[in-house]
Amino acid sequence: MSTAPAAPQGTVVITGAAGGMGRPAAQRFAAQGRPLLLCDLDAGRLEKLAEELRPTAGKVDILATDIAAADFPEQIIAALNGSPLSAVVHTAGLSPTMSDGPRIFAVNYEATERLVAALLPRFEAGGCMVLISSVSAYMLADTALLGAIRNFVLNGDRTGIAQHMDNPGMSYAVSKRAVIGLVEREAPAFGARGLRIASIAPGFIDTPMGRAEAEDNAQLRVMIGMVPQGRMGHGDEIASVAEFLCSPAASYVSGCDIRVDGGIIGHLGMRP
Ligand SMILES: NC(=O)c1ccc[n+]([C@@H]2O[C@H](COP(=O)([O-])OP(=O)(O)OC[C@H]3O[C@@H](n4cnc5c(N)ncnc54)[C@H](O)[C@@H]3O)[C@@H](O)[C@H]2O)c1
Numbered sequence: 001m002s003t004a005p006a007a008p009q010g011t012v013v014i015t016g017a018a019g020g021m022g023r024p025a026a027q028r029f030a031a032q033g034r035p036l037l038l039c040d041l042d043a044g045r046l047e048k049l050a051e052e053l054r055p056t057a058g059k060v061d062i063l064a065t066d067i068a069a070a071d072f073p074e075q076i077i078a079a080l081n082g083s084p085l086s087a088v089v090h091t092a093g094l095s096p097t098m099s100d101g102p103r104i105f106a107v108n109y110e111a112t113e114r115l116v117a118a119l120l121p122r123f124e125a126g127g128c129m130v131l132i133s134s135v136s137a138y139m140l141a142d143t144a145l146l147g148a149i150r151n152f153v154l155n156g157d158r159t160g161i162a163q164h165m166d167n168p169g170m171s172y173a174v175s176k177r178a179v180i181g182l183v184e185r186e187a188p189a190f191g192a193r194g195l196r197i198a199s200i201a202p203g204f205i206d207t208p209m210g211r212a213e214a215e216d217n218a219q220l221r222v223m224i225g226m227v228p229q230g231r232m233g234h235g236d237e238i239a240s241v242a243e244f245l246c247s248p249a250a251s252y253v254s255g256c257d258i259r260v261d262g263g264i265i266g267h268l269g270m271r272p
Helices: 022-031 043-053 072-080 101-122 135-139 143-155 168-192 208-216 218-225 235-245
Strands: 011-015 035-040 059-064 085-090 123-132 196-202 257-260
Touching: 011 022, 011 072, 022 035, 022 043, 022 085, 022 235, 035 043, 035 072, 043 059, 059 072, 072 101, 085 101, 101 123, 101 168, 123 168, 123 235, 135 168, 135 196, 135 257, 143 168, 168 196, 196 235, 208 218, 235 257
Parallel strands: 011 035, 011 085, 035 059, 085 123, 123 196, 196 257
Antiparallel strands: none
16 A cells, blocks of 8 residues: 555635535535635535634635636636645536526636646645536437537537537537536646646536526436436535545545446436
8 A cells, every 4th residue: 555645735616616516525625624615606505605614614705706717817826825735526517407608618628727837837736626517418429429529529610510509408518528628638638747637527416507407407316216326416416426536545546437326327327
């Protein structure tokens, strides 16, 4: 057994911190006594969460803003105020019932790509960035589209994906597949600095977003009934994996997507 390196102790950034996965992630890192920077659109819920966590966390700052704003990377770097960054759990996102296709893609992928680029140079050694994909990414079966998404992520060529942007469901799935590609693309740059990057693909999770999607979509409700674990997941079951990924126990996990889906994708025989 090799000795695990000590966990870096710098600031943990959590986006979507007021949401169903972000909130339990913030609670977990606060329980470690780590300094937190919590980001979300909703200033009121952020401040309430910060108040709750301040007695246990090292220090809690909030940034209430839109992650898709062009200047979000500068805002977050200013909010870090030079403090060392050790982990990012990036949960902010929009699902198909929440917006139109272009906005979903802008929030879920384009803002994520800018955030990764901006924060990479800010991490202290041993740091980790966790992105959130989705099981929807595994439901895309068209190999031409999968190739087009890869081409987009690697070369910025939108030719094969542009026609899907107006459909919120497709825009969502493409954005999440692109997140998986982004993690694979960025792992060498992170590795070169002694850092890691990985994503989590949640299944059907009982959060405000998960409930809204299930209410809207009968096919989804049928799939929820087929989950081998027999239920929806909880936000904390995603947060616990994010905490693991950011810990020294995951020191050789990088450049990959981890399905936390109660077994549904494997059960349905859907392959990456
Ligand atoms: N819940 C599920 O079943 C499920 C399944 C697969 C993937 N996911 C993904 O998990 C992530 C977290 O989802 P959740 O279930 O916690 O959703 P949620 O809606 O409970 O929380 C998302 C949070 O992100 C914030 N947010 C949204 N857009 C933002 C923006 N532009 N700028 C800043 N903050 C913004 C919201 O205010 C909200 O607090 C998302 O990326 C989602 O796509 C969720």
